[in-house]
Structure formats: C-alpha cells, structure tokens
Amino acid sequence: MKKEESKPKQYKKTRQKRFNDFLVTNRYTRKLLKIRYHSPNILKPSVSLGNESRALLEEFKENGIIKFPSLYIKECDFILNEYLEPALRDDFSRKPFMVSTLNQRGLDMGKEVSVKLSMDIPELKRLFFDENICGILYNFFQRQPYYRNQPVLVQHTYRETSKKDIQGKYHLDNGLDQVNFMLLLNDIDENDTHMEYALKSVQEPVTIRDLNRFSFEDEDIAEKYQILPLIGKKGTLYMFNAGNGYHRALYKLNTTRKILHWIVTPGHTLDGDQFERKEGWSHIKEKPAFVKSMIKKLL
Numbered sequence: 219m220k221k222e223e224s225k226p227k228q229y230k231k232t233r234q235k236r237f238n239d240f241l242v243t244n245r246y247t248r249k250l251l252k253i254r255y256h257s258p259n260i261l262k263p264s265v266s267l268g269n270e271s272r273a274l275l276e277e278f279k280e281n282g283i284i285k286f287p288s289l290y291i292k293e294c295d296f297i298l299n300e301y302l303e304p305a306l307r308d309d310f311s312r313k314p315f316m317v318s319t320l321n322q323r324g325l326d327m328g329k330e331v332s333v334k335l336s337m338d339i340p341e342l343k344r345l346f347f348d349e350n351i352c353g354i355l356y357n358f359f360q361r362q363p364y365y366r367n368q369p370v371l372v373q374h375t376y377r378e379t380s381k382k383d384i385q386g387k388y389h390l391d392n393g394l395d396q397v398n399f400m401l402l403l404n405d406i407d408e409n410d411t412h413m414e415y416a417l418k419s420v421q422e423p424v425t426i427r428d429l430n431r432f433s434f435e436d437e438d439i440a441e442k443y444q445i446l447p448l449i450g451k452k453g454t455l456y457m458f459n460a461g462n463g464y465h466r467a468l469y470k471l472n473t474t475r476k477i478l479h480w481i482v483t484p485g486h487t488l489d490g491d492q493f494e495r496k497e498g499w500s501h502i503k504e505k506p507a508f509v510k511s512m513i514k515k516l517l
C-alpha cells in the first residue's frame with residue numbers, strides 16, 4: 219500500500235467538543251449537567267458485584283484512584299506490535315480504526331505518536347469489556363456508564379527542546395465525575411515522565427474557581443494531599459477520577475512513556491467519536507447489557 223493511502227484522516231476538535239467545553243465552565247449549565255447526569259437511575263441504581271470488586275469500589279470512592287498491577291502484559295504486547303510500531307513508521311493501514319490526533323501542541327510537548335484506536339478489537343476486550351470493571355463504574359455513577367471517546371495510544375519523549383504543557387500543572391478535568399483509565403505500556407518509575415494524583419482530593423467539593431488551574435499553587439496541593447505517582451511495570455492499569463481529583467504530569471528529561479488511555483462518563487462531555495463498524499462485535503455478544511451499553515454513545 220502506498221504511504222498516502224495509509225495516511226489517517228486528521229482528527230479535528232469537533233463542534234460537540236467545543237460545546238462541551240462551554241457547558242462545563244458555565245455556572246448554570248454545570249448545574250444542569252449535574253442534575254441530568256449525576257442523579258441515580260431509580261429503576262436500576264446498581265448491578266451485582268463480587269466482594270473483591272465491592273472493596274475496589276470503596277477504595278475508588280475514598281481515594282479517587284485504584285491500581286491493577288501488571289495484569290495486562292499480553293494486551294500491551296499486542297498494542298505495541300500491532301499499533302504503536304506501525305504508527306511510529308507512519309503506517310496507519312492496520313484496522314480497525316486508527317486516526318492520528320497528533321497536533322502542534324502534542325508535537326511541541328514531545329509526543330511522537332497519538333492515535334485513536336477502536337474498541338472493536340477482540341484481543342483487547344479484557345481492557346474495555348471486563349464485567350467487574352464495568353460493574354464498578356456502573357455502581358460508582360449509580361447509572362449506566364459510557365465511553366466518552368475511543369482509546370488514545372500515546373508515545374511521548376520529553377526532551378530539552380520540548381515545551382512543558384499545562385498538563386504539568388495540577389488541575390481537575392471538569393469538576394464532574396469522570397473516570398480515566400491509563401494503561402502503562404512500558405515500565406515507568408519515578409525517574410520517568412509520569413502522572414501524579416492527589417489521593418482523597420475527590421472528597422472536596424469543587425467550585426468554579428477550582429477549575430482554574432492557575433488559581434492555586436502546586437505546592438499547596440502537594441502539602442494538603444498525599445501524592446500518588448502513577449508508576450509501575452508494563453501492563454499496570456490505573457483507573458482514576460480525573461474530573462474531581464487533582465492530577466498533573468511530571469516531566470522527566472529524555473524519558474519515554476508509552477500509554478493507552480480512555481475515559482468514561484455517565485453521558486456528559488462526549489467527544490463524538492464514531493466506530494468504523496457498528497455491528498457484528500462478536501467479542502461482546504455474550505456480555506451483560508450494561509457492559510454492551512458502554513459503547514452506545516460512540517456508535
């Protein structure tokens with residue numbers, strides 16, 4: 219295949235995304251979003267969960283974050299070989315769905331790859347369609363959770379010439395419950411670029427002012443909360459409330475981080491992503507309805 223044919227279409231910030239940015243930063247529309255998406259489903263506020271998942275849910279509510287250590291090595295190897303390696307060669311012919319989101323801001327930061335993958339990949343079903351994880355999400359929101367966007371595969375190397383992005387300042391994503399997932403595709407320790415999360419910061423109520431990351435100092439966050447570094451062996455998965463918990467990126471010179479990340483919300487601030495194929499996802503056919511419904515807002 220010729221290079222031009224395999225080039226992905228460039229991802230653009232959708233009108234829906236710009237509208238979402240307005241909704242979460244306006245005092246009145248924020249209230250409406252909370253009423254619409256933060257109230258429990260009266261008919262079905264929960265799904266059944268095993269003891270282990272119930273304990274994880276409690277930990278998630280308290281700390282705002284949970285860690286699944288080194289569970290997904292097989293999935294990591296698949297992503298590295300089938301998607302990251304071709305993307306580094308500018309080969310986007312591997313299907314399903316692979317669209318580059320690399321823009322000037324990303325390039326300035328030192329991103330080498332930023333591509334959206336599909337969830338229509340049977341080899342990755344343990345990541346996106348695990349009944350326990352989806353059940354924890356359902357019971358956390360007390361209503362159906364939805365994928366906000368397709369997973370994004372990122373390789374980033376921070377160099378002397380790279381710009382520090384505003385993600386390096388502690389911030390909340392939108393002050394609404396929003397659960398982010400980050401899968402480490404390579405071993406990351408404290409000397410590598412990594413994320414930091416302020417434990418238990420989810421328990422503080424959020425004001426409009428808190429949404430402005432320049433209205434407080436990073437030192438104050440580090441003093442007030444215990445900070446957890448999101449480090450670990452390849453295959454480690456983190457699940458954290460980025461909407462209501464303070465987090466930032468910590469850049470370390472000449473280190474490379476490879477991650478896959480994706481976001482779940484109770485239906486607010488959707489990115490408007492679409493899948494290539496809307497039917498025939500045999501790998502989720504046998505899953506319970508609340509698991510299958512996770513992708514509904516993307517289809």
Ligand SMILES: [Fe+2]
Pocket residue numbers: 389390391460465
């Ligand atoms: Fe963030």
